[in-house]
Amino acid sequence: MPGTLTQPQFDALIALLRADAALTQRQIQESTGMSLGSVNAAVRECEAAGYIAGRELTASGRAALEPYRVDNAIILAAGLSSRFAPISYERPKGTLKVRGEVLVERQIRQLHEAGITDITIVVGYKKEYFFSLAERYGARIVVNKEYATRNNNASLWLVKDDLANTYICSSDDYFTINPFESHVYQAYYSATYIAGPTREWCLTTGAGGRITGATVGGADAWTMLGHAYFDRAFSATFRTILESVYDLPETAPKLWESIYLDHIKSLDMVIRKYPDGVIHEFDSIDELRSFDPAFMENIDSEVFENISAALGCERGRIGAFYPLKQGITNLSCHFSVGEDEYVYRHPGAGTNQLIDRRAEIEALRLAGELGLDSTFLAGDPEQGWKISRYVPDCRNLDVSNPDELERAMRMGRALHESGRELARNFDFVTEGLRYESILASRGPIDIPGYDELRAKVLRLKEFADADGFDLAPSHNDFFPLNFLVDASGELSLIDWEYAGMSDVAADFGTMVVCAQLGAERAEDALGYYFGRPPTPAERRHFWSYVTFAGWCWYVWSLVKEAEGDDVGEWFLIYYRHAVDYVDALLASYVSGTDLTDAPAALSARRGA
Structure with missing residues (x-):
């Protein structure tokens, strides 16, 4: 705690400060809730120290309270609020109007009422919605560029040097009674009691209300809800801890509260209990609507x-x-x-x-x-x-189930034979070359084997184009995750964002690559598609599109990795499908021989 007063002494002096007049011990008791004995003892101690004279606060008493004066407030407003879909798609939750007031603005006004005007708002997602608060309320805006990749510890990192006697607030809280004060005795986290089971963070406490731990979920417990307060001692220790762990990979997804709990023995914070109905955090639209029945009708x-x-x-x-x-x-x-x-x-x-x-x-x-x-x-x-x-109780396509794989491939055939046309064209090699141009704009593509593979793919494409297969309406993202299987077994092919006129083999290529079908299972899929064994020309052409699909998404992966994204195991999966089949297919085209025993011929690519 920042000063040398005991809690009863602080409470007695604060009562006189707020009254700005002389008070009797009985009036101080009514203001603080202390027992009359504790009040009498605290008043005597303060009188002896020169903090109280004639039942009024002295200049020395005011000076004794200064170490407890709140310096500032940090309002965290960078998050995505994904649980508040779909409104969070349009605007940050803190900018919603509830019972006639914008959430973050109501909170700023409550801080002002307590004399706290040094307010910093850390923004990220749809940050522009908060910019006007700087002019209207004198708030400082700090932009968190990592809001989508780190938890709220990134927001506190940006303002770590501002932490002192500081309120830490969330922009989307609603307080029915102003919880903010000009002076606070020690660091605390606000809490509300929940009867029965809950999935909130449930606190355990020790002597003096000191927080000793928390569990996610529990029953009949005081739960972390609302704002927190850091005193100077807490801020100094927390800042040191944050600096020591911030760059660790495991820190990025953590809430600042989790970092606090990880080091709870070094961080002195007490629970501050609030009555039910004072603090509101809205985790869903339905929850907010129960609090403000007019919300849905009034929201823009x-x-x-x-x-x-x-x-x-x-x-x-x-x-x-x-x-x-x-x-x-x-x-x-x-x-x-x-x-x-x-x-x-x-x-x-x-x-x-x-x-x-x-x-x-x-x-x-x-x-x-x-x-x-x-x-x-x-x-x-x-x-x-x-x-x-x-579609409730649905699952994705199971390619190990012959019946489901057959029905999926026949759905692809029905699409291709519909006789319809789509305005858009989609070609894997054209798309791959577009990704390549993006990659090349960053500098030379100095990847071992890249140019050789590229040349093989382009040569194979010349052969495949000469086959003369039709363009037809195609899904182009034709793989298990885009098939929904309902409880009755009905299949729906969803997510048509890449659909367009493509070679009829394109959807087969996507299925083999993205479902990681082995050669034998892929041959089964090809037979299901045609409803008969494919001809040698059909087999060779359709397998060429496995190579094209693999190469397209391999180059896409190179672009994503160059941009700093981690594609993970799919990087290798795409690459292997680009290189594993290309030599056998080129040899078949050049020699004019058939891939009669396709699984064996195509497995030979690995020396199997």
Whole structure:
């Protein structure tokens, strides 16, 4: 703790400071909640020290309180708030208006009411929504560029030198009673009691309310909820610890609270208990709506406008939100209208530059007409959103199941033979060369064997193009994770973002590479596709597209690695499919011989 006062002495002096007038011991007791005996003892001690005279606070008393004065507040506002989908797709949770007030602004005003005007807001995701707070409230804005790759320890790292007597707040908390004070005795974490089982962080405490540990989940417990307060001693120790662990790989995903708990014996912090209903953290839209029934009707949200218009329902009937997937390409969440369940897909930032949404919607409509995808309901090619039917208790395609693999390959054949045309064209080698140009823009491609492999792939492509196979509507992301198998066994082929006019062998190539089908299983798939054994020309042509698919995604992996992303084991998987078949296929084309025993011939690539 920053000063030398005891807790009762501090409480007595604070009561006089806030009253700014003389108080009797009885009035101090009513203000602090201490026993009358403790009040009388504290007052006598403070009078002896010269802090109180004539039942009023003296100049010495005010000076004794200065070490406990709050210096500043840090508001953490960088996170994605993924559990708050789909609203978090549009704006940070802290900028939502609840009961007529924007969450972060209400909190800033409460800090101001306590005399705390030195406020720093650490932002990241959709940071621009917070910029105006600097002008309107005099807040300082700090940008956390690592908000998507590190947990909130990265935000505290950026302001570690500002930690003193400091409130640590979350931008999306709502306090029904202002919890902030101008002076605080010691470091604490706010807590609320939860009766029954909970998945929140449950605290254990020792003498004087000192926090001794926490477990994720428990029952009938005081849980970490709301803000925290660092005193100067806590801040100094925490800063040293943070500096010692920050660069460790295991630190990146940790909350700052986890770092605190890892070093709890060195960090003195007490529990501060709040009555039920004072602190609110909203983990979902449904939870917020129960607190503010008018929220759904008042929120300015294109997501809810899209859902309401597409399904012809009132906003108030939309509920049961929870996230399903969040990544670079798309953000998806579950929702329901009455008893019906749906998925809302929101495009990730910048994906309109990568994905032709108009071509995607065109392909989705075709898939629906052909009975290949029973999930698609509505979408907008300009904005990129999509609404699909939610399939409960579903799983992905099992390629080890001959019946399922056969049905999947026949779905691909039905698409190719539909006689329809899509506006977009997609070719693996063309895409691979585009990725190559991106890679080359960073400098020479100095990778052993790259040029030799490239030359083989381009030569094989010349042979394959001369085969004269048709272009047809193709999925181009044709592999198990994009097949949903419902409880009755029905298959739906989803995610048509890369669909376009492609060589009829392209989907087979994708399936072999991405499902990692061995040569024998791949031959089975080829037979299922044709409904008969393939001709030698068909076999050689379709296997060439395994090489093209592998090479395309291998070059893509090179680009991603150059950009600092880790593609993981898929890097090698793509590479192996590019190199393992190319020599046997070229030899077959050059010599005019057949790959009659395809599994044996193609296995020979590894010297098997």
